[in-house]
Amino acid sequence: MSKFCIPEYYKELPEIVEIIQNPEFQFMVNYRHHGNVDCLHHSLSVAEKAFPIAVRLNADIISTLRGALLHDFYLYDWHDGAPGLHGYSHPYSALREAAQRFDLNCIERDIIKKHMFPLTPFPPLFRESWIVCVADKISATGDYVEEMKRWRRPAHTQYQRL
Numbered sequence: 001m002s003k004f005c006i007p008e009y010y011k012e013l014p015e016i017v018e019i020i021q022n023p024e025f026q027f028m029v030n031y032r033h034h035g036n037v038d039c040l041h042h043s044l045s046v047a048e049k050a051f052p053i054a055v056r057l058n059a060d061i062i063s064t065l066r067g068a069l070l071h072d073f074y075l076y077d078w079h080d081g082a083p084g085l086h087g088y089s090h091p092y093s094a095l096r097e098a099a100q101r102f103d104l105n106c107i108e109r110d111i112i113k114k115h116m117f118p119l120t121p122f123p124p125l126f127r128e129s130w131i132v133c134v135a136d137k138i139s140a141t142g143d144y145v146e147e148m149k150r151w152r153r154p155a156h157t158q159y160q161r162l
């Protein structure tokens, strides 16, 4: 389990502990997400990025963290096939799976359901949902950039200087 870089106070709250200690949440380490990153570490990263924004915007921090941790709780590896078009369908899968295991408030439900906006048509209703929507895109972009840095163009394909 990676270290989860938010203040200890929040990590020890029962609302957060019940998620990060959930075996199915931890099993997300086995589902590949973007590039070289798995779903567990992606979700932790989104929560870490959302946290300071939530503090700055005086948002509901616990709901922001819970929604961020669960926003991709769809519990399958989309590289092996997904029910429907993954990009569009996984917020609904994640919400269904999360709601079966955790008692979610309306903010947390909205965070999970709307985090792919504008790919999915309905915009977030709450500032916490906007925060996670943005944090998710920052995190995913960072994952892709890291992946591209690992690419090495073979010497024979280097562009010739004219």
Ligand SMILES: [Fe+2]
Residues within 6 Å of the ligand: 071, 072, 090, 091, 115, 116
């Ligand atoms: Fe997602």
Ligand SMILES: [Fe+2]
Residues within 6 Å of the ligand: 042, 046, 071, 072, 136
């Ligand atoms: Fe995500």
